[in-house]
Amino acid sequence: MQSGDTVVVQSRELETLLGALRERGYETIGPVLRDGAVACGELHSLSDLPAGWTDEQDAGRYRLRRRDDQALFGYAVGPNSWKRFLEPPSQVRWRGRRVDGGFEDLASPERPRRYAFFGLRPCDLAALLIKDRVYQACAGIDSSYRSRREGAFLVVVNCGSPSGTCFCASMGTGPRTGPGFDLALTELAGDDRHEFLVEVGSEEGAAVAESVPHRSAEPADLDSAAALLREAESRMGRHLQTEGLKERLDRSYEDPHWNEVAERCLTCGNCTMVCPTCFCATMEDTGDLGGTLTERRRIWDSCFSIEFSYVHGGAVRTSAGARYRQWITHKLATWHDQFGVSGCVGCGRCITWCPAGIDISAEAAAVLRDHGQGG
Ligand code: SF4
Ligand code: SF4
Structure with a gap:
């Protein structure tokens, strides 16, 4: 398998995918239910995903509700994102103790973190790439972000369930992902089907996908994914006029x-x-x-x-x-x-x-x- 390939995996095989990521030393982070919302947290197994849940969002309003199916990614985005893992809200940068005649430096080097973000939305991948530009422009300012970012593995899930406040289509960032991912998934769920179309975006992505049972993608699979994302685009809750x-x-x-x-x-x-x-x-x-x-x-x-x-x-x-x-x-x-x-x-x-x-x-x-x- 190589970058650019597209395959199909059964939904239950995402457990194998999670296991393959952990075997390669990644901490798996993804959507979990927490405090009445879909939050970004530690993902120990597939059963941690909010299967069968969706969200209703409007200005100043967020509610979870049950879906009619067991879709694993049938919601939009929750209040937090990968940001809190790559840039923690509060992070010690230096510690010291007063000693005779000066200070003893107690700072210890940061433990390298390798996160696999599992279930990133296309808009969140776009945000992450924007963040890369910000930190490139500020070279040398944030080594902690750079080290966490360089070690990250990105599993994007194209968005089939935009919320009432989404407008990624206006910004050109969704509901289908742009480049920059290691793997990009599209959930194909129907009466007797629960599969994922998997696009490979990097060599590391290919190595991980190779270890998961899969079949070749047929033109019908690609058509199903394209139809789903066209439909999602037509249900975008909001629009932002960018011209002028x-x-x-x-x-x-x-x-x-x-x-x-x-x-x-x-x-x-x-x-x-x-x-x-x-x-x-x-x-x-x-x-x-x-x-x-x-x-x-x-x-x-x-x-x-x-x-x-x-x-x-x-x-x-x-x-x-x-x-x-x-x-x-x-x-x-x-x-x-x-x-x-x-x-x-x-x-x-x-x-x-x-x-x-x-x-x-x-x-x-x-x-x-x-x-x-x-x-
Ligand atoms: S969320 Fe932002 S725009 Fe809304 S009240 Fe707070 S500061 Fe103002
Ligand atoms: S809609 Fe735009 S400004 Fe608002 S939280 Fe998302 S990226 Fe930030």
Whole structure:
């Protein structure tokens, strides 16, 4: 088998696939049920997957409900993603102890982590590739991310169940995956069939797939997968108009629309915490009460906090409107200038998990509409 090949495996053989990944030294991470949502967690066996569950999502709303079938991947994305494994929310970067005449360095080198992300959605793969660009642009800043990323194995599952807040089709990131995966699966479930079309995207992917019982893919299998993904695209919950958006946002610094958003925005930062491309972090130094031990941690930060824009003597963005403008303008406009792509992949998480139900696709449309563009 080699990169570019496509085969079909029975659904039960995904257990063999998981075993093959573990034998190769990967920690398997995938979708699991946790706290009433599909979360990204440790996957010990196929039975950990949320078989037979789906999600209903809308602005500020998320509910799990039972499906009529036992689909293994019959839901969209949950609140967290691979981000918390490649960039943990709180990570020790240095530890030290005071000794006579100075400090003893207690920092120990990070244990190398090899994650296999099993069931990544195409939008999440796109987000991961965007993150790679961000860190390439900031060479030398985050060796921890680089080492975890280089060791990662990516099993993408094309999306047949977009939610009410998804708009990956507008962003060109789904429901069918682009390149960058090791293996890409499409779930083909029917009356008497439960199989997966498996596309091989790398040599490592080929070696893993080789160890799983499979048959060659027939044209009918490819047609079934294509029909499923066409249908998923037609059920996309939302749409984001990208044409002319960057140019409009670049000129909307003083737009009165931001004041209107500020009346609803709680500046809680949820949208940045759940977003797979948001990367802002800060360093926090703490010491023990005896003044002996000290530690530096990298922790996730958000452009919605007042401290985020603090420069000697005060914060630059004091109003909620200014902070929302900063966030959406960075995502959809200035990200292009910095990294050559949009900072949004259309996963819809920021819409679902915003307690005020603020919708990035609707706010972008409002800015365009206020200026005579868009419908
Ligand atoms: S847009 Fe929503 S999630 Fe984001 S900071 Fe405002 S209230 Fe919180
Ligand atoms: S901005 Fe919202 S929709 Fe876009 S990638 Fe981030 S969380 Fe997903």
